[in-house]
Amino acid sequence: MGRRVEQVERRGKVLILRFDVGSLLVHLGMSGHLRLCQGAPPTEKHDHLEILFPGPWRLRLHDPRRFGGVLWTAGDPLEHPLVAGLGPEPLEDGLTGAYLFNASRGRRVAIKSFLMNGRVVAGIGNIYANEALFRARLNPLQPAGGIARKGFDRLVTGIQGVLQAALRHGGTTLRDYCDGEGRPGHFQLELNVYGRSGKPCLACGRLVRHARQGQRSTFWCAHCQP
DNA sequence: ACACGCCCCTGTTAGC
């Protein structure tokens, strides 16, 4: 009560709200969102947490599936186990073709699963993993350890390109996603392969394929991503 | 260490 949010940052998919006495770590999971509310609109089902600010403002956490979570830590939040082991931020200097190449040597796991492993790179989810691999012309099913250095250079370009484009479009709203003010994103209109199985590849016209990897949907064009 | 499968949970939709 009565504490001031001194800084807000993000590591991977974890939001960090720093207070003078500790930090709140917030993960939104699949279906969660934070919404800035003015006044006291009626509480909805699956509203789980509310942070009250002076004046009319309040921040509400809404998460139907409850895959998200909120944790408090009194120590350095970046040392918390939830984020301490994360790989480099995709839009910062630590993510390079050389880094991914080195990290993948000897790994037989499919490149898409490798990319979605937070210990390798932070914060790449299913949509952007699929889209980044399309941009890099890499088959998502191939073992990470067999990819040449050039492929990882393209992959870094693909990751950064798709994330920056998605940011420009306000994110990808398949159903639930919205920003803190309730606005949906538009990047779903720009997707090349995600969710497009059986439809023509936007680059070559051949049909986009679908497979499951680790209980996640994978989409790719077998011609553009050999 | 690594790869894989299962699980958490609710809501929506496809298929019968």
Place this chain on the structure above:
DNA sequence: TGCTAACAGGGGCGTG
């Protein structure tokens, strides 16, 4: 129309 199964943007955990 109604029921059921499958699936959804994430990630931790147990097993071999």
